[in-house]
Each structure stands twice: as structure tokens, then as C-alpha cells.
Amino acid sequence: MIARDRSDVVIVGGVAAGPKTGAVLARRNPSLSIVLFQKDHYISYGSCGLPYFASGEVSVFSSLTKTSYGVERTPEFFRNTKGFDVVTDAEVIAINPDNKTVTVKSCKDESIHVHGYSNLVIATGARPKVPPFPVPQSPVVRYFTKPEDAIDFRRLSEKGRIGSLAIVGGGYIGCEMAEAATVWGFDTTLIEREPQVLPGGFDPEMALHAQRELERNGIRVLTGAAVKEITLRNEKPVIQVDTAGEIEVDYVILSLGVVPESELARRCGLALGEREGILVDEKMRTSDPAIYAGGDCVEQINGITGKRSFLPLGSLANRHGRVIAENIAGGAAVFRGVLGAALVKVCDKNMGCVGLTEKAARNEGISVQCVWGGFGDRPDYYPDAKGMVLKMVYDGTSGRLLGLQAAGEGDILRRIDVFSAMLRRNGVVDDLIDLEHGYAPPYSEAMDPLHHLASMAQAKKRGLSMLPPCSASSGYPGLMGAAGMVWLDVRENHQFSETKIPQYGSEKVIQIPLNMLRGRLGELDRDCEYVIMCGYGARAYQAWSILCNAGFKKIHVAGAGIAGAAL
């Protein structure tokens, strides 16, 4: 296993936070003896890349275990290049804080060793949530969290053994695996208990863009659908869904989310939080000052609410590792709260979020305001300009920025990252106005989408009324009928004829191109309540301004126009 029976630093867990801690620490203080125990065979693999190996887009598994210069990350690699010891197939089965030792079991020969430490680092990650329904033992009903899961899926896919697939859980992994299924061309059903996919980081009307994209790619998406049980019939999985009856498939992926793998910590008496994550201070230190923890096994402070939360994200794990190493090396690094910046590719749609959703902000009792906008990611005249829809959540009283959600084929990445940087500094709406973004026609418009969102938020202060995008999930048709509102579509005539809006339903629709609106105000009934619709939301905003100045009182803009409707 390893010659010595004591190390200055013992690290438990070898995927992200663990190896990062070891590597930074060995560089910062090469005189320390460091050993990392990893219970699995694989170590420091790109776990976020598993769906792309499953889909075949990453052709060989070893790509995930190699450095960018093609060297395999083996225990020898860590010894020679990174300067610390790694023992794989070695499970830490107990932590003994009183005498500062860990008990390690070899997964090969079952032998037991005791290893001493001065500092211990727990980086045990997360494990799949136990489903709230019966699940049979079967090689074709699997979680998707380990390399073996991806390898098995890929092997069966290549052999043509999967014709039909069910994915239970429409979070990040569920959506990524649904995309993988479209690459293989499987007959796929995605089942999500919540009324929307991606419920963690997105509000319903934004998540709808991902759902529609999956549907466009042939996936059957069942939202608001609870699995009652999974059984086997002639070894084939059969899923009972409350809203859809029985579904028989060749393979089932369970992606219901994860919980912190904190059992070792709990057993040795470390303080855990409500979500079973290990509690750490801003130095990533647990309730035992000699023990640090990082990665998906800890609870973190939400940088916006100040409350504890559980956000298993690979980028955070790596940053935790750095902070832990720095502190053990004698520095004074702190990990500031998490903001929840996350991206997920769903076929051709880029989905991104950071901060609080509207839903989450309302739950915090904040006086939430939202604006939505549809944008091109570069000038319309430049070839291959792509669209996106953004939703900004902010505090209507203080103007404090709370969150941004993005969906579309366009470049959402810049906006998520910039918004994240602003959230970190407790930015307000007006700060967005001061953003100096990089501009050139191949990359962007002269005004950034974030500038426009800020202008809309300012306009709301002056009376602009914006309604959520008229997506199926925003409950519009009912609203329209109930309130007797009238749609005012200000697109050009040819656009109006070409793109029909199913959400209009049987409601009254008046179409006047924006350019003619001033001259045709007489056609509108001042007692009516109007919802103004256009392509991206910009013309509707302009029309609102014209109507408002003409004395109309009950007028609303449909946020993000048709782009927001996720047709």
C-alpha cells in the first residue's frame, strides 16, 4: 500500500477537490508528506466529461484520465509530477480524530491499515440520491455517477443493445444524457417529477427552452411525472409513471441528483448540516480544526442569501482544493460564498445560470423584480449571428442584482461570467450600465445584452410593465382570458404571417407594425388592456413607450417577445 504509516497530510477522495489539494500543497510546501487514498480504481478523471464519453463524442475513456499533454494520471504521475503519494483501490473506512488516524482497507486484498495524519482532508464527493420508489437490482437500471456507468452505457450502445431508454430526473446530468441519447438515436423518455426540467437553476419559462430543444431532437419529455416503481419483466425494465402509465425500455438511467457523501465524517463526529453536507468555515475547516473538507461532500454558504446550501459543481471543488492547500501550507485563504454559476449544453441550446432564480428569491422574501430580453449575440448583419434569451432577477427596492438565466444558441457564456463577477461584488442594476464589454461585429453588438437588461430594469422603475415570456409554462392563456387582455403584435406584416404564435389561442390579436403605430393609435381602444408582442422584446418596449406617451394606461410588454416563448 504505502511504506510509511503516517503522513503530514492525508487526503480522502481522488476525483477533484482531493487531487487539487494534494497538487497545490506539494508545490506550496514540498517538505510535507502527503498521501491520498482513493477507494476506486480511477483517479482524477474528468467526471463532468462522462456524458460526452457515453455519447461517443469523447472517443476513448482514457482521454478523461490523461493530462492535456497525453500523460495518464496514475499514482506514478502524482508521485513524479505533482510530488505526493496516491493509493488507489484503498477505502478509508474510519476516521479516528482522537488519535489522528484513518483506517484504510485495501479493496484488493481486504487488508486493513492504520495511517496517522497531522491534517486530514475529506473530499469524498457525493452519492446518488436514493429514489423514493422501488428500483430493482439490474445491470440495465443504473445511476450515472461513476466511470463504470458511462463505460457500460457506451459498451451497450455500441453493441446495439439499447433501443429504448428512460432517464429518470431532468437535472443537469439527465439533460446531458438525453443529449447523449440523441447522438445514438435512441427512443428516449425523460421523466421529471417537477413541472419543469432543470429545476435547480432555472425558472419554468427559461427551462422550457431546454425542454423544447430536447423535444425537437426527438426526446419524449414528461414533466410533473412521478415514477411509482421500476420493475423487471423478462429482465427488461418497466417504469410505472403516474401520468403516463407503463413504459418498457432497454435501459434506465437514474439521475435524481446527489447527496453529500458524508458518512465517514458523520461517524467520526464532525458537524453536518441540514442537507447532510459536512459543515466547514470559510477556510474549509470542519468542526475538528485538524480536518478540512471540500468538494461535493460539504455544504457551502450561498454568496447571495448568506445561508447554507448544497451545490455539487466541479469548478467549486477545484477551488476548494486550492483554499484547503493554502491554509494547510500556512496561508490564509478563504472560500467566499457560492453563487451557483452553472452551464449545461442541451443539444444546440446553451443554458446558463448564476445566482438566485425568481422562485428562490421569492422564497427568501426578497421584493423580486425580473426583466427578460431576446438578443442576437452579434449584429444581425454579421453572418451566423445567434439568438439568446436572458432573464435577470434583481431586488426591486435596492436594485441589487440577484441572478441571471440564459438560454439559446448564442454566446451566453460572457454574460453569465460577467454577471457572476458583479454578483460577487454585490453589484446593483446601475453597475451593468457601466460595463465596458469587448465589441467588434464578429463577436458582439455595440450595446451588450446586459446593458439592455439594465435599461429595462430602470424603465420598470419609471412604470414599464413587463410580463413573463408567453411560454406555455407561464400560464398566459388563462391570464389572457381572465383579464380580457388583447394582444398587440407590432411585428412587420410578413413576420406576422410567417411566424404564428400558438399562445395567441383564440384571444383577440391586433397587428400594427411598430413603424405605423403612431399613425394608427386611433385603431386601439383606450379602455382595453394590451400585451405588446414582437420578435425579441425591443420593439414591444418601444411600442410601450409610444402608447404610454399617448396616454394609454393598461399596457404590458411580453418579455423577450417570441424569442422568449420557446416555440
Added chain:
Amino acid sequence: MIARDRSDVVIVGGVAAGPKTGAVLARRNPSLSIVLFQKDHYISYGSCGLPYFASGEVSVFSSLTKTSYGVERTPEFFRNTKGFDVVTDAEVIAINPDNKTVTVKSCKDESIHVHGYSNLVIATGARPKVPPFPVPQSPVVRYFTKPEDAIDFRRLSEKGRIGSLAIVGGGYIGCEMAEAATVWGFDTTLIEREPQVLPGGFDPEMALHAQRELERNGIRVLTGAAVKEITLRNEKPVIQVDTAGEIEVDYVILSLGVVPESELARRCGLALGEREGILVDEKMRTSDPAIYAGGDCVEQINGITGKRSFLPLGSLANRHGRVIAENIAGGAAVFRGVLGAALVKVCDKNMGCVGLTEKAARNEGISVQCVWGGFGDRPDYYPDAKGMVLKMVYDGTSGRLLGLQAAGEGDILRRIDVFSAMLRRNGVVDDLIDLEHGYAPPYSEAMDPLHHLASMAQAKKRGLSMLPPCSASSGYPGLMGAAGMVWLDVRENHQFSETKIPQYGSEKVIQIPLNMLRGRLGELDRDCEYVIMCGYGARAYQAWSILCNAGFKKIHVAGAGIAGAAL
């Protein structure tokens, strides 16, 4: 021209800042009478798109004058949609601040009108610098600032009348037109007086990436080359270049930069700055409280140095317009200093910068430090990962961030925008560590390049020595020879054989793969001074750490490795 002889607000200039001011103002205060005079026929066109119309990538010119929904931006459009009056072909020939009028000449019938104002907005833009050498009057020796220039270039290109082209001036427009020339396949020479292209926003070793990209695409780039004169021989332009003799071509583009078009302002007594730009306060008000100015005709405060500067960028002009409108409408908007965020596409290379270059920071007397790194824009295992080289400039004493430069095929946009947001808040190196970027394998690595740059800057505090990339322009070969340094190449054997480094020249080179370095330290001479080289810089940093811990004293990392060398 226009019926009334007085407006609440008169705007002079109709490209970017002017129309933006009018549109926002009419929305903010619809009771104001507003008129905009534009001396040219074209109005509110995407002037930054002219190079892409010239290249044919934007197929029809009218794309640049239309809204994203396909409506032409005519005076009628501004009247009907935006709510203010626009008069084209109308040149304001004098401003009379004493009686608050402007004198307007119709370019059609030469008639003269006087028009009164309460507030005046000057948005006259910039005009080409007068070359410091003789230039003949000829339709094929042209500046490239007006729609007519692009239209003429495109027309002659399509007719096959341009076989050879010279571009004088290698700034943004010069490089964009060089790219346009590669689309047409012209025999093209780019002549730049400075020793590098893109001298405004980039240091030499970073600009070299753009130069090499142009050369790879067949452009002959002459840097440090002064044009002595341009003459005509049988109506064909002949350029005398001090370092290259005579160059005869079919067409010459003069892109030597621009100066503020401030003549009207000067004549009416408004205060101008050293660069002839109109002086404005943070509300964009000139020395006459009734007169505002914005866009390329003003000098702006540099947000980092606090000094006046001239930065003609389309994104700034639009933001100026907003601030002016807000203030005239009775609000209190301010324009905070400029950071100089700029992007330019040079064939397949994305070039971006924000803040101060190393050169500019040194000129300010700041104790400058720099770090360089080469990065993939997503994990190496993910298909189509692309590379980039970043250079970060910061204050070595306070850690204050000063500037970022980026070059490469990868996604530099996020990094420029995030860095800009951090500069705006006077961010320091440690703030970068706290960045929570959006991460998923199709978009990014778990650690952002900005995290790595910050780590390197922190390591420099602890003794890391990093030398500039070993580009031709960094003067390396001389340095090596003089100091007797030895190259230590820590790449894998096959990489070492496959990619030769011309910069190694005849210097001594030792090659030991990083993974073997700890075991082969005996092969190195502890009295020697080593420069460590690898692919992107990360392995060299690791090797530095190993050597440093082994007691080696004179060791340096070659910043950004081979990626930085712009081979």
C-alpha cells in the same frame, strides 16, 4: 429641410452617439422637440461592419442600415419609430453658443438655415489622421472610414479591378481590411510604422499572434516600416517604403487611425484637449453647459490612470448617447472612465484587450508585473477545444489589476469582459481567485484561465520568475546568448521531436519530460541559468517548482510556453 426653426434639442451627427441620444431622449421625454442633422446621406449605419461588407461577408450594404427586423433606418423610421426628427444631407457649419443656434447648410441645394436649440449635442465622430507623407489625389488611394469607401472597395473587388493591395497602418481597421483582402485573395502588403501591428492595445509579443496569422494567410506584413511617399505611375499607386523600397499596387487603403472631428466645437470656443478631442465632464457636458458631446469627437478619462485619453470605439459612443439623453431628460447619469475593452478578429485569431498594456503601464511609472499563460478554452478531451494565450498586467506592489490581452482561436471573449468588470471595480489579483465562472465541458475547464493567471501572480510573489514568451519580438535569442542561459524543455519526447522551436537557435537545449524530472535532476548543472519551456506554460511552472524545491536558484519559466511563441 424641417418646418420649425427651433428645437429643444439639436443633435449634430448621425452615426452612433447621435441617434442613440435622440432615441433614448425621445423615449425618456416625449414632449421634447428633437432634431438630428447628419451631413452625409447615410445615417445610423453599422460603421464597424464596413470591413465585413468590403470583404463580401456581409452581402448587401443595406444590411448595415437596417434594423434587426429588416426596416431601413431612414428619417421616416426615426420619426415614426423613435419619435424624433432626422435631416440627412444637412451639414451644421457653425455653432453659435451666444444665441443658441446652429447654422445648417443643405448639401442638396446649398441653402442655409439657422436653427435654435436649448440643448445641443455634438456627435461629429472622428476623421482620418493626415498622413505624415505625400498622398496623391486618386480614387484608388483611399481612407477607409465612410460607407462610400467600403462600397467602392467592394465594387472594384467584384469587378476584378484589384489584384494587389497595400494597407498603410496596421491598427484595428488595417488588420480587419487585411483579413478582407484574404477573402478576395489579393496580393496584399500591410505597412505599419511601429515595430508591431495593433500598437494601440497590445504589447509586441501579443500582437505578434495577429501578425503571424496574417502572414499565414498570405499577407506580407512590414512592421517598423515608414512610408516616405505615395505617388501615381500611370494612375497606379506607387508606395515608397523606407525599409522595402518601391511597392506598386492597384489600390491603397490608408488606415493610419483617426483624430476627433472637433473643428465645429473649436470654432465656437468649446474647450478641447491635447488630442483635439472635445473636453467633457462625467455627465458628457462640454465647457458650455448647454452643449453635450459624445462619441469619437470627445476625449475621455481613462478609468485606470485617471488621465485624459482618446479611444474611438463604437460601444463607448452608444453608451455616451445614453448618458447624454439621461442628463438632458433631467436625470443624473455619469459616464465612468474608459477601460479600452476592444476586440478584433484577424482571420482565425481572436484578439482582445482591456486596460493598460505593459508598455502603457510602465509609461505611467507603475511597478508593473506581468504573467502569461497558454490555455485551452475547454477540456482537452472535449472535441474542438481551442487554444488561447493571455497576458495579465498588474501592479506588483498593490496587486491592482491593470490590463489583460488575449490572442487565439479560443473563447477569449468571456475573459476580456470579466476582466473589464473587475477593472471597473479596481479589482486586485486575489479577486480573480474568487471568480465563479460557468463550467461545463462543452464550454470551459473546471478552473478558468483567469484563476491560473492569478495563481501565477501569487507564485511570483513567492519567487516564481517568468520571462516573456519567447517570441521573435521579445528579443530572446540575444538574451540567451548574452546570459548563457540554457533551455530546459520538459515536454514529452514525441512532442519535442514533433514541434521544433526556432527560437532555440543554437543555444543549449536539454530535454527531460516533466514526469522524469525529479529522477534526472543529476543531469542538470546547478550553476547554470535555465529557462523552462513546455507547451502552454503549466508544465514549466510545475518544473520550476520541482527545481526550486531541489535548491536550484537561477530558473525561469518561459511564459505561455510554445503557445506564447507565436510560431
